[in-house]
Amino acid sequence: MLLPWEYGVRNLARRPVRTGLTLLALATVVMLVFVVVGFIRGLEQSLSVSGDDDVVLVYSVNSEENIENSSIAARSPALLSASLGGTWKRFGVDHVSPELYLGTRVSTSDQENGLGLVRGVTYRAPLVRRNVKIIDGAWPEQNEVIVGRLASAKLGSHSDALAIGKTIQFEGETWTVSGHFAADGAAYESEIWCDLSVFQTVTKRQDLSLVAMLLAPGASAAEIELFCKERTDLELRALRESDYYASLQQHYRPVRLLAWFVVALVSGAGVFAGLNMMYGAVAGRIRELATLQALGFRRRAILLSLVQEGVLLAAAASLLSGVIALTMLNGLAVRFTMGAFTLRIDSVAILVGCGVGLLLGVLGALPPALKALRESVAISLKAV
Numbered sequence: 001m002l003l004p005w006e007y008g009v010r011n012l013a014r015r016p017v018r019t020g021l022t023l024l025a026l027a028t029v030v031m032l033v034f035v036v037v038g039f040i041r042g043l044e045q046s047l048s049v050s051g052d053d054d055v056v057l058v059y060s061v062n063s064e065e066n067i068e069n070s071s072i073a074a075r076s077p078a079l080l081s082a083s084l085g086g087t088w089k090r091f092g093v094d095h096v097s098p099e100l101y102l103g104t105r106v107s108t109s110d111q112e113n114g115l116g117l118v119r120g121v122t123y124r125a126p127l128v129r130r131n132v133k134i135i136d137g138a139w140p141e142q143n144e145v146i147v148g149r150l151a152s153a154k155l156g157s158h159s160d161a162l163a164i165g166k167t168i169q170f171e172g173e174t175w176t177v178s179g180h181f182a183a184d185g186a187a188y189e190s191e192i193w194c195d196l197s198v199f200q201t202v203t204k205r206q207d208l209s210l211v212a213m214l215l216a217p218g219a220s221a222a223e224i225e226l227f228c229k230e231r232t233d234l235e236l237r238a239l240r241e242s243d244y245y246a247s248l249q250q251h252y253r254p255v256r257l258l259a260w261f262v263v264a265l266v267s268g269a270g271v272f273a274g275l276n277m278m279y280g281a282v283a284g285r286i287r288e289l290a291t292l293q294a295l296g297f298r299r300r301a302i303l304l305s306l307v308q309e310g311v312l313l314a315a316a317a318s319l320l321s322g323v324i325a326l327t328m329l330n331g332l333a334v335r336f337t338m339g340a341f342t343l344r345i346d347s348v349a350i351l352v353g354c355g356v357g358l359l360l361g362v363l364g365a366l367p368p369a370l371k372a373l374r375e376s377v378a379i380s381l382k383a384v
Contacts, residue, residue, distance in 0.1 A: 137179020314361025
């Protein structure tokens with residue numbers, strides 16, 4: 001015979017202070033799990049949406065996987081356009097974007113000085129980066145910049161410091177913010193874009209970092225790759241943008257593994273915290289549990305009731321943490337080496353967080369319950 005369902009619920013209400021402390025401890029553990037899993041999912045989402053299968057990046061063969069270290073000749077875009085016919089062309093405009101990409105110190109109006117990612121571009125950049133959309137303001141003119149919606153997070157500055165009309169300083173020049181853009185969560189959202197020719201003048205560079213080319217329908221990236229391999233004098237390499245960001249995912253794989261390891265450590269700490277709290281809760285109820293056995297309830301039924309209490313408490317903690325994570329953590333900007341991205345509390349994060357919470361409830365209740373029920377009824381009835 002099983003104990004009534006209400007018995008476990010009423011036991012939780014009988015000790016409000018202990019129940020509240022246990023609920024707070026479990027909710028804290030589950031919240032930490034949500035933060036770490038949200039970090040992993042946000043990083044994966046940012047890298048997965050950044051790559052476009054129809055865009056080919058051409059950069060220096062000596063830069064390995066870091067485009068920031070790439071340096072190619074300024075004539076490369078014209079040479080590529082003249083030698084290859086597979087790029088998209090509309091109204092006589094080749095969808096080829098020459099770009100100068102640089103990490104540099106950026107000072108904002110609130111006196112913050114952070115490491116920012118600046119990309120010198122032309123008006124052709126939005127033609128190639130098709131997910132980039134201007135959400136406020138206008139395209140930058142002379143000594144103006146347009147900033148991604150996560151650029152302030154990358155700089156560690158307040159968003160008001162990058163409002164339209166505000167000024168920032170980098171490379172010894174003062175720039176005015178002319179607008180803001182979004183890119184569906186792509187890595188560009190943490191960048192600052194300015195006019196390529198002005199940026200080259202300010203940095204005293206005549207070279208480029210890369211050329212981004214949008215393939216026409218039916219065109220193959222293999223043609224561009226073959227051209228770069230044949231023209232060894234140019235020292236160029238070509239790679240699909242999606243493949244480039246896929247390689248970055250492999251580069252950050254140790255970070256993701258470390259994050260999952262942190263989830264395991266936090267969960268383990270939560271199990272020990274739950275064990276400690278449940279041992280204290282069960283230790284004061286030994287006579288009560290012995291009385292239930294004397295009344296005819298089997299140990300299996302009492303054990304199930306104790307596990308029910310732990311699971312109910314863990315479910316409440318998971319629900320509380322899930323609501324807080326969805327309302328306060330989801331979309332929160334996080335700085336990272338590659339730029340910035342947002343925490344993503346999606347269905348996977350909710351499943352992992354709540355699953356860990358319920359697991360803590362079961363694992364936290366089982367050992368103390370088994371220990372308490374091992375004693376004989378006669379000895380337990382004499383317990384103080």
